[in-house]
Amino acid sequence: MAQEATTQAPPPPTTKKSPWILAGRREVEGEVDEGEVEKKEDKPAPPPKLPFFSLFKYADATDKLLFLGGILFSVVAGGLSPFLFLVFGNLLGAFGLIYTDPNAFDSELRKYILFFVYLGLGSFVLNYIGTLCWRLTGERQSLRIRTGFLESVLRQDVAWFDERRAGDLASRLSTDTSLIQSGISEKVGLALLYLSSFLASFVVAYTQGWKMALVVTAAVPALGIVLASTQTDYAEAGALATEVLGSIRTVFAFGGQKREGDAYEKLLVDSQGIRRKKIFSTGIGFGTVNLMIYAFIALALWYGATLLVKGEYQGQNVMIIFFTLLVGSFSIGNLGPYATSFASAQGAAYEVYSIIDRNQLRQHPRFAKEIEFRNVKFNYASRPDVQVLNGLNLKIPYGKTVALVGSSGSGKSTIMQMLQRFYDPVEGSVLIDGVDLKDANVRSFRSQLGVVSQEPVLFRYSVKENIRFGKAANAYDFIKELPEGFDNDVGERGSLLSGGQKQRVAIARAIIRNPPILLLDEATSALDSQSEQIVQDALEKASVGRTTIVIAHRLSTIKDADLIVVLEKGEVAEMGTHNELLAKKGRYHELVSRQELKKNEKEEDADIERDTTPTPLEKAAVVGLSTSTELVNVAVTDGKEKTPVVEKEKVNFKNLLRLIGYNSQQWYFLAISATAATGLGLAFPLYSLFFGKLIAAFFDPNVSSLQDQINTWCLVFLVIGIVGFLATFTQIVFIGLYGTKVFVKIRVMAMRNILRQEIGFFDEGKNSSSNLSETLGRDVETLEVLMDQTVAQAWSSIVNAIAGTIIGLYYSWKLTLVALALLPVPTLGIALETQAKFGSNSKLQVYFDRATFIANEAIFNIRTVISLGLEDFFIQKFKDELAAPYKISIRAAFVASFGPAFSQCAQFFTYAVSYWYGGTLVKSNDTSFQSMNIVIQSVFFMSLAIGQVGALAPSITKALLAANKVFALVDRVTLMDTTVGKKVEAPEITGDVSLSKVKFSYPTRSEVQVLKGVDMDVKPGMTIGLVGASGCGKSTIISLVMRFYDPTTGTLSFGTGSEAFDAKTRQLESIRSFMAIVSQEPVLFARTLAENIRYGNENATQADVIQAAKDANIYDFISTLPDAFETFAGERGTQLSGGQKQRLAIARALVRNPKFLLLDEATSALDTESESVVQDALDKASVGRTTLIVAHRLSTIQNADCIYVFKKGRVAEKGTHQELLQKKGIYFALVEQQSLAANS
The missing domain is CATH 3.40.50.300 (P-loop containing nucleotide triphosphate hydrolases)
Structure with a gap:
C-alpha cells in the first residue's frame, strides 16, 4: 500500500463549495450542482466499525493480566447486587417475629445486619480492584495508541497527505483516541458489572418464585429500552470559525468581518431545525422510560400480591423477586449508554487502527551523490490535463551547484518535490548514483537533504529550537536583539518574526545539518539585498563538496552557478553557465535583460562602501560552515523544559444567570421547564411514601384486604408514571428550545466580538486560532450540557432531597436524623472520585494541549517535517509531553477507583445501620413497621439524589469554568x-x-x-x-x-x-x-478560485472577477483547469504553486479597485516573465x-x-x-x- 501511495499524485480537489461558503454568499447565476443532487438521493452507508475485541489489539502481556483481573472482579462485583435484596427481603420477613418471638427477632436482625456488612466489604474489594484494573489498562493502551498513531502518520509519504485533510488527522488524534480510551477502560468493567448483575438478579428471582419472575420478565425488554440523548453537530460552523480565525489578517484587510460573522450565524441558525428534532425525540424517549418504570412496578406488585393472597408466596418472596428484577432491568437498561460508547470506540478505532497498521515500505540501499532525471513525465492528479514534466532528461553532477530557472509552472518546484520523494514520476525514473529513488531508503535519504523552501515553516518553539532543527545563517544579528535572544518564541507559524527573519532561521536550520545535497527553493527571496549577499556568500561556501540545486527568480543569486538549467513546459530549453547562456542571447538572456537595473554608467566602477560592518557570526558565515556551527552550538546549549504553571480559576455562578438571561423574552419556556423539573423531583418522595405503605401491607398477617389495596396502589404508580412521562418530556423540550436560542446567540456574539478585536489580540499565544475555535466549539457545548441537562437534574435532585426529608421527619424524626447523618458516607466516595478525576484535570489539560499542539504542528507542516527528517523529534516531543499526564492519570486511577468502590460499600453499611436502628425503634414501639419503611425508602432515594448532585458537581464546575472563557471573549473590549x-x-x-x-x-x-x-x-x-x-x-x-x-x-x-x-x-x-493589500505570504481560503478573488469585493460580478484575473496574469492558467474559476483552492491554497497563489492574491486586491x-x-x-507581466499590471493599477x-x-x-x-x-x-x-x-x-x- 505504501508503495502505491508514493507512485500516485494527489487526487483532484473537489470543486463542490463547502457548505459554509454557500451560506450567505452570492452564487453565480444559473449554477446547478448535479453531483450534490445525486448525493442527496443516495443514502450514506453506515460507517465501518472494528470488531469489539479488536479494540484491544495493542494490549501487551501486562494489559492481558489486567484484563483477566478486571473481568473476574467486575463480574463477581455485579453478581453481589441482587444478594443485597435477598438479605433485605428476608430481613423484612424477620420483623414478624417482633410480636411472636422477640429474642429470635434480635438474633435474625443481627444475622442479616452482619450479612449487609460482609456484602459491603466484599463489594468494596471487588469494585476497587476491578475498576483499578480497567483504568490502568485503559491508560496504558491509550498512550500506546496515541503515540503509535502519530508515529504512523509522520512516516507516511506526502502523496498520502494529499488525499487527506490535516485537520481530520489532528481530530483523530485528539477526539478519536479519546473515544477509543473511553471504550477500552472502566466502561468495559461497568458494562460487565451490569451484565453480571442482570444475570444474577434473574437467577435469584427465579429461585425465589418462577411464576412471578416469568410474568414480570415479559416486561423487562420494554423497560430496558433507553433512548440516549444526542448532541448537536456544529461541525460546519466550527470549520468555518477555524478557517476564518486562522486567516484573520486577510479577513480584516478585506473587511470580511461582517460577511464571516453572517455566514457563521446562518450555519448555526440552519442547524436549529435538526436540534429541535433531536430535542423532541430525546424528550419522548426519556419520558417513555419514566412511564415504563412505574408500569413495571405496578405489574410486578399487582401479580405478586395476587400470588400472596392465594398463599403461594410470602411477603419476602415478593419483595426479593420485585427488587432483583427491578435491579436487573435497570442493569440491562444501563448497558445502553455503554453500548453507544463501545460503538463510538469501534467506529473511531477503524480509522485510527488502520492508519497505525498502514504498511510503510522502507527497505532501501544507501544513497550516493549523483542525481539523474531520466525521461521523467509527471502530472498532478488534481490537474491531469496539465503535463508538468514532459520527458525531462537532466543530469546533476556530484558536488556542483545547479540552478533551475523558468516561468511559473515550468516544473522547477516539482523537481524539488521529486528529489524529496514527495511524489514519484508517472513515467521515467529519478536516479541516485544509478539507483532508482523509488528503491532508496526514504528516511535515510531525506536525512541527507538540506531544504529551504519558498514559504518557510517555523514551529512554535524558541529560535534556539528551530535552529536546532538545522542551525544558522546571518541570523545572529537580529536574534541577539530579541528580548530573549535564542530563547525567544517565534509564534504560531513564525508569526512573531518578519518574512526575512523567518527565512534566515530556515536557512540556518538547513545549513547546520551539513547535508550532501542542498535544495534551495527561493531561499533568499525574503531577504534584503545586503543580508542576501552575506547569506549568498555563506551558501556558496556551504555548497563546496556537496550537490546544490537552486530555484531562483532573482537571477543575481544564481549567476555563479556551475550549471543553469532553463525549463520550459516541463522540458530543458537551455543549459550552461551564466556567461554561456548570455552569449547565446536566448531565453536566459531575455530573462536577465528584464531584471537588469538601470544604473548610472559613470558610477559602475565606483567602490561600494558597506553600510555596516559584519558581525562575528556574519564573518563566520562567509568564512565557512564549521565556525558558524560552533558559535550557534554555544548559543543554543542549555535550556530545560518548563513545567506548565496552572492558574486556579474561580467559578462564577453569576454566569449561569447571565446565560439564562440571553433568551429572557421566552422566560415562560424556562418557567414551564422548571415546574416540570419540580414535578420530577417530587415523584420519588411520593413513590417512597406509597411504597413504604405497600411493603407494610405485604407483611401484614391479614392478607384479605391486600387485593383491594393493591389495585389502588398500582393505579397510583401508573398515574405517577404518566405524570412522570409528561414532566420529563416537558422539562427536556422546553429547556432545550430555550437553550437552542441561547447558544446560537452566545456563539454568534462571541464570534462577532472576536472579529472586532485588534490584530494585537491575535498575536498573543492564548488567542491562537485553535484556542479560539475550541472555545467557540467545545466550551460552548459544555455550557449547553449544563443548561439542557445538568441544571434540571440538579434541581430535581434538590426537590427530591427536600421533600424526602420532610416526609421522613413526619413519620419518624429519630430514624430520619440517624439516616440523614449517614448520608455523607456514600457521598464521600463520590467526592473522592471527583477530586481524583477532576482535581488533576487542569494539569492534565495543559499537558494534553501542549501534546496536541506538537502533533498538530507536525501534521499541518508535514512537508517541512519530512524534508528536515524531524519525524523522530516530534514523536519524542509528543511522548515527552504525554509522559507527565500518564503518570498523573496512573496515580489518579488508584485514588479515583476508591470512590465508586467506597460508595457501593457505604450503601450496604447505610442499610445495615438504618435497619438495625429502625428494628430497635419498632421493637420499642417508638415507630411502626410502616413508618420505618417509609423513612428508609425516602432516605434511600434522597441519598441517590444527593449522590447525583455530587456526581453533577464536576460537570457544573467544568461548565462554569468554560463560561469564564466564553464570556471573556464576549465581553472583551477591543482596543481598535x-x-x-x-x-x-x-x-x-x-x-x-x-x-x-x-x-x-x-x-x-x-x-x-x-x-x-x-x-x-x-x-x-x-x-x-x-x-x-x-x-x-x-x-x-x-x-x-x-x-x-x-x-x-x-x-x-x-x-x-x-x-x-x-x-x-x-x-x-x-x-x-x-485599501487593498497583497502580502508576502498570501493567505487563500479553502474555497473556489472565484470566491477567493471575490473576497476582495463581495459585490464584484463574474466579469469583474475575470478582468482582475487577467490583470494579475492568472486568467490563462485558470482557463486550463477543468473547472476553471470553480476549482477548489485547497486548504490555505495548497492546490496552487507559490506563484499562482501570489497572482490570485493580486487579483483579489485589484478587484477591490482601491x-x-x-x-x-x-x-x-x-518568475521573471510572470513578474514582468504582473508588474506592468500593477504599474497600470497604480495610476490614479x-x-x-x-x-x-x-x-x-x-x-x-x-x-x-x-x-x-x-x-x-x-x-x-x-x-x-x-x-x-x-x-x-x-x-x-x-x-x-x-x-x-
Whole structure:
C-alpha cells in the first residue's frame, strides 16, 4: 500500500463549495450542482466499525493480566447486587417475629445486619480492584495508541497527505483516541458489572418464585429500552470559525468581518431545525422510560400480591423477586449508554487502527551523490490535463551547484518535490548514483537533504529550537536583539518574526545539518539585498563538496552557478553557465535583460562602501560552515523544559444567570421547564411514601384486604408514571428550545466580538486560532450540557432531597436524623472520585494541549517535517509531553477507583445501620413497621439524589469554568473598534497619507522598538518604495497604514492640508474599504478560485472577477483547469504553486479597485516573465492611486516616485532611484549587489 501511495499524485480537489461558503454568499447565476443532487438521493452507508475485541489489539502481556483481573472482579462485583435484596427481603420477613418471638427477632436482625456488612466489604474489594484494573489498562493502551498513531502518520509519504485533510488527522488524534480510551477502560468493567448483575438478579428471582419472575420478565425488554440523548453537530460552523480565525489578517484587510460573522450565524441558525428534532425525540424517549418504570412496578406488585393472597408466596418472596428484577432491568437498561460508547470506540478505532497498521515500505540501499532525471513525465492528479514534466532528461553532477530557472509552472518546484520523494514520476525514473529513488531508503535519504523552501515553516518553539532543527545563517544579528535572544518564541507559524527573519532561521536550520545535497527553493527571496549577499556568500561556501540545486527568480543569486538549467513546459530549453547562456542571447538572456537595473554608467566602477560592518557570526558565515556551527552550538546549549504553571480559576455562578438571561423574552419556556423539573423531583418522595405503605401491607398477617389495596396502589404508580412521562418530556423540550436560542446567540456574539478585536489580540499565544475555535466549539457545548441537562437534574435532585426529608421527619424524626447523618458516607466516595478525576484535570489539560499542539504542528507542516527528517523529534516531543499526564492519570486511577468502590460499600453499611436502628425503634414501639419503611425508602432515594448532585458537581464546575472563557471573549473590549467613529467619505480619501514622528513596538514585544521616529509624507497617486534590511520596519509601515496597529507615539493621518485627519479619529472599517493589500505570504481560503478573488469585493460580478484575473496574469492558467474559476483552492491554497497563489492574491486586491494599493513583496514568488507581466499590471493599477511597495528585488521599485531606505527603524535615505544612486549610500550598495552584469 505504501508503495502505491508514493507512485500516485494527489487526487483532484473537489470543486463542490463547502457548505459554509454557500451560506450567505452570492452564487453565480444559473449554477446547478448535479453531483450534490445525486448525493442527496443516495443514502450514506453506515460507517465501518472494528470488531469489539479488536479494540484491544495493542494490549501487551501486562494489559492481558489486567484484563483477566478486571473481568473476574467486575463480574463477581455485579453478581453481589441482587444478594443485597435477598438479605433485605428476608430481613423484612424477620420483623414478624417482633410480636411472636422477640429474642429470635434480635438474633435474625443481627444475622442479616452482619450479612449487609460482609456484602459491603466484599463489594468494596471487588469494585476497587476491578475498576483499578480497567483504568490502568485503559491508560496504558491509550498512550500506546496515541503515540503509535502519530508515529504512523509522520512516516507516511506526502502523496498520502494529499488525499487527506490535516485537520481530520489532528481530530483523530485528539477526539478519536479519546473515544477509543473511553471504550477500552472502566466502561468495559461497568458494562460487565451490569451484565453480571442482570444475570444474577434473574437467577435469584427465579429461585425465589418462577411464576412471578416469568410474568414480570415479559416486561423487562420494554423497560430496558433507553433512548440516549444526542448532541448537536456544529461541525460546519466550527470549520468555518477555524478557517476564518486562522486567516484573520486577510479577513480584516478585506473587511470580511461582517460577511464571516453572517455566514457563521446562518450555519448555526440552519442547524436549529435538526436540534429541535433531536430535542423532541430525546424528550419522548426519556419520558417513555419514566412511564415504563412505574408500569413495571405496578405489574410486578399487582401479580405478586395476587400470588400472596392465594398463599403461594410470602411477603419476602415478593419483595426479593420485585427488587432483583427491578435491579436487573435497570442493569440491562444501563448497558445502553455503554453500548453507544463501545460503538463510538469501534467506529473511531477503524480509522485510527488502520492508519497505525498502514504498511510503510522502507527497505532501501544507501544513497550516493549523483542525481539523474531520466525521461521523467509527471502530472498532478488534481490537474491531469496539465503535463508538468514532459520527458525531462537532466543530469546533476556530484558536488556542483545547479540552478533551475523558468516561468511559473515550468516544473522547477516539482523537481524539488521529486528529489524529496514527495511524489514519484508517472513515467521515467529519478536516479541516485544509478539507483532508482523509488528503491532508496526514504528516511535515510531525506536525512541527507538540506531544504529551504519558498514559504518557510517555523514551529512554535524558541529560535534556539528551530535552529536546532538545522542551525544558522546571518541570523545572529537580529536574534541577539530579541528580548530573549535564542530563547525567544517565534509564534504560531513564525508569526512573531518578519518574512526575512523567518527565512534566515530556515536557512540556518538547513545549513547546520551539513547535508550532501542542498535544495534551495527561493531561499533568499525574503531577504534584503545586503543580508542576501552575506547569506549568498555563506551558501556558496556551504555548497563546496556537496550537490546544490537552486530555484531562483532573482537571477543575481544564481549567476555563479556551475550549471543553469532553463525549463520550459516541463522540458530543458537551455543549459550552461551564466556567461554561456548570455552569449547565446536566448531565453536566459531575455530573462536577465528584464531584471537588469538601470544604473548610472559613470558610477559602475565606483567602490561600494558597506553600510555596516559584519558581525562575528556574519564573518563566520562567509568564512565557512564549521565556525558558524560552533558559535550557534554555544548559543543554543542549555535550556530545560518548563513545567506548565496552572492558574486556579474561580467559578462564577453569576454566569449561569447571565446565560439564562440571553433568551429572557421566552422566560415562560424556562418557567414551564422548571415546574416540570419540580414535578420530577417530587415523584420519588411520593413513590417512597406509597411504597413504604405497600411493603407494610405485604407483611401484614391479614392478607384479605391486600387485593383491594393493591389495585389502588398500582393505579397510583401508573398515574405517577404518566405524570412522570409528561414532566420529563416537558422539562427536556422546553429547556432545550430555550437553550437552542441561547447558544446560537452566545456563539454568534462571541464570534462577532472576536472579529472586532485588534490584530494585537491575535498575536498573543492564548488567542491562537485553535484556542479560539475550541472555545467557540467545545466550551460552548459544555455550557449547553449544563443548561439542557445538568441544571434540571440538579434541581430535581434538590426537590427530591427536600421533600424526602420532610416526609421522613413526619413519620419518624429519630430514624430520619440517624439516616440523614449517614448520608455523607456514600457521598464521600463520590467526592473522592471527583477530586481524583477532576482535581488533576487542569494539569492534565495543559499537558494534553501542549501534546496536541506538537502533533498538530507536525501534521499541518508535514512537508517541512519530512524534508528536515524531524519525524523522530516530534514523536519524542509528543511522548515527552504525554509522559507527565500518564503518570498523573496512573496515580489518579488508584485514588479515583476508591470512590465508586467506597460508595457501593457505604450503601450496604447505610442499610445495615438504618435497619438495625429502625428494628430497635419498632421493637420499642417508638415507630411502626410502616413508618420505618417509609423513612428508609425516602432516605434511600434522597441519598441517590444527593449522590447525583455530587456526581453533577464536576460537570457544573467544568461548565462554569468554560463560561469564564466564553464570556471573556464576549465581553472583551477591543482596543481598535472598526465600527466606531465618523465614517470616511470617498472625497476625503485623496490619496495622501503621512506619518509624523511615529514610534512603534508590537504589543507582544513592547520592549523592542521597531520604528524609532519615522516621518513620511506621501502625496496622491505616488508610488512609494520601502527598502532596507530584513526586520527594519518596512512591513510594519504597511501594518500601520492598514491600521492593524496604531503608533505607540506619533500620528498617522490621511488627507491633505486642513482636511487631513488623524486615522484614530475615524471609522477604521471605512478607511480600510479604500485599501487593498497583497502580502508576502498570501493567505487563500479553502474555497473556489472565484470566491477567493471575490473576497476582495463581495459585490464584484463574474466579469469583474475575470478582468482582475487577467490583470494579475492568472486568467490563462485558470482557463486550463477543468473547472476553471470553480476549482477548489485547497486548504490555505495548497492546490496552487507559490506563484499562482501570489497572482490570485493580486487579483483579489485589484478587484477591490482601491485608492491605496499596499504591496508587501507582492511579486516575490513570481518568475521573471510572470513578474514582468504582473508588474506592468500593477504599474497600470497604480495610476490614479497611492501605492506603497515593500520590495527586496529593487527592479520592482526603480520607477517609484520616492524610495525610502530604512535602517534599524529609521529612515536612513529617501529619493528617486537616480537620486539615491548618486548619493552612493546604502541604496547604491544594495543596487550593486543585485547587478546582473556578466563576470568579466
